[in-house]
Amino acid sequence: MEAIPPAPPRILIVDDDDSVRDVISVLLREEGYNCVVANGAEMALDVAGEEETPLVISDMKMPGRDGLWLLENLRERLPDTSVIMLTGYGDTESAVDCLRRGAVDYLLKPPKLTDLIRAIERALAKRRIEMARKRYQKKLEGKVRDRTAELRSALHNIANTYQNTLLALVAALDAREHETSDHSQRVVSYTSAIASRMGIHGKQMEEIGRGALLHDIGKIGVPDAVLLKPGKLTPDEWLEMRRHPEIGFQMIQNIPFLSTPADIVLSHQERFDGAGYPRNLQRNEIHIGARIFAVADTLDAMTSDRPYRKGTTFANAIQEIKRCANTQFDPDVVKAFLDIGEEGLIRIKKEMAEKKLNPLQAAADAAEAETELARLTDLDDETDSPPVGPASSAVASPLPGAPPVAIRSASGTEG
Numbered sequence: 001m002e003a004i005p006p007a008p009p010r011i012l013i014v015d016d017d018d019s020v021r022d023v024i025s026v027l028l029r030e031e032g033y034n035c036v037v038a039n040g041a042e043m044a045l046d047v048a049g050e051e052e053t054p055l056v057i058s059d060m061k062m063p064g065r066d067g068l069w070l071l072e073n074l075r076e077r078l079p080d081t082s083v084i085m086l087t088g089y090g091d092t093e094s095a096v097d098c099l100r101r102g103a104v105d106y107l108l109k110p111p112k113l114t115d116l117i118r119a120i121e122r123a124l125a126k127r128r129i130e131m132a133r134k135r136y137q138k139k140l141e142g143k144v145r146d147r148t149a150e151l152r153s154a155l156h157n158i159a160n161t162y163q164n165t166l167l168a169l170v171a172a173l174d175a176r177e178h179e180t181s182d183h184s185q186r187v188v189s190y191t192s193a194i195a196s197r198m199g200i201h202g203k204q205m206e207e208i209g210r211g212a213l214l215h216d217i218g219k220i221g222v223p224d225a226v227l228l229k230p231g232k233l234t235p236d237e238w239l240e241m242r243r244h245p246e247i248g249f250q251m252i253q254n255i256p257f258l259s260t261p262a263d264i265v266l267s268h269q270e271r272f273d274g275a276g277y278p279r280n281l282q283r284n285e286i287h288i289g290a291r292i293f294a295v296a297d298t299l300d301a302m303t304s305d306r307p308y309r310k311g312t313t314f315a316n317a318i319q320e321i322k323r324c325a326n327t328q329f330d331p332d333v334v335k336a337f338l339d340i341g342e343e344g345l346i347r348i349k350k351e352m353a354e355k356k357l358n359p360l361q362a363a364a365d366a367a368e369a370e371t372e373l374a375r376l377t378d379l380d381d382e383t384d385s386p387p388v389g390p391a392s393s394a395v396a397s398p399l400p401g402a403p404p405v406a407i408r409s410a411s412g413t414e415g
């Protein structure tokens with residue numbers, strides 16, 4: 001079967017002068033081009049829009065709308081159409097103007113046939129290259145889109161897996177110490193509620209939540225004999241216990257999206273008055289996430305049952321936390337905490353109990369992973385955690401604001 005030769009390109013000749021228009025179009029038809037004509041700029045714009053017209057050859061000076069008007073409208077509406085302008089002798093200035101406005105070439109009137117054909121072939125060749133470049137770019141953009149989607153999906157899976165791994169690890173740690181597996185997640189809920197009252201949201205809220213979730217991850221390095229000891233710890237055992245913020249920090253500080261949570265982990269046993277550990281930080285030196293966490297953790301420690309004692313009431317815990325504002329706790333955090341109120345706090349605990357082992361939790365975890373993914377793909381590397389110097393292993397004195405019940409909180413505070 002013979003190959004069908006490609007159709008000759010459609011060329012539109014625009015001139016108000018019938019004789020010029022006819023001569024050019026007849027000559028070009030003889031050369032095998034598919035010519036159409038228009039007697040003015042507005043008609044030309046309509047004709048060019050009827051079907052694909054790779055090239056327009058237009059007179060510059062025409063009554064009404066002129067060649068420049070046509071050129072500008074074609075560039076705007078049909079950018080894939082090339083334009084050659086025909087200018088009068090001595091009108092070089094407007095010829096240059098045409099080129100500046102996007103014409104591919106200009107010829108003096110009347111053009112010689114050879115010059116005209118050379119100009120047409122040059123214009124068509126240039127257009128072919130330009131069209132090929134556009135097609136290539138489009139294809140490339142499509143490929144980039146496909147790859148981006150694949151990457152997003154891969155990152156989504158990684159973030160999801162990572163999140164679930166963290167949750168499993170934290171649950172295992174909770175189980176080791178408390179025989180319940182929801183302490184850390186409950187603390188995250190209290191922390192988020194207080195943070196929200198303080199106007200914290202978005203990325204900062206996520207990082208604080210993650211810091212609260214992972215706060216005691218360093219207890220993985222505390223021996224069972226110390227961590228699970230039912231009685232009072234000896235001074236040496238306390239030294240051992242007080243290493244857990246630094247161990248936790250070392251564990252996660254190099255994971256890119258955990259650098260701020262790592263700072264919270266390192267600071268979660270600090271006290272507002274500087275009597276905490278490991279660095280004796282005070283006031284605003286302590287990451288706001290850690291200052292919020294301290295209140296949330298104490299609340300959960302006081303109101304949760306332990307094998308060796310029953311948890312106290314929310315009312316008692318609230319009074320105790322209020323009493324420790326300015327010493328153990330940041331007064332602004334305590335204020336936000338008190339704003340939630342006893343009922344609000346009890347509701348949070350109830351909701352967490354209902355959520356436990358709820359399949360909806362899996363969906364929530366996936367949503368969190370999705371948020372993490374969005375952050376990862378944004379490629380913003382704006383970590384705001386300050387560099388942390390070598391931590392001192394200062395031993396904090398027992399809390400002056402000791403709660404009324406015997407507490408060794410989830411985070412190793414002593415009552």
Ligand SMILES: [Fe+2]
Pocket residue numbers: 215216244268269410411412
């Ligand atoms: Fe802790």
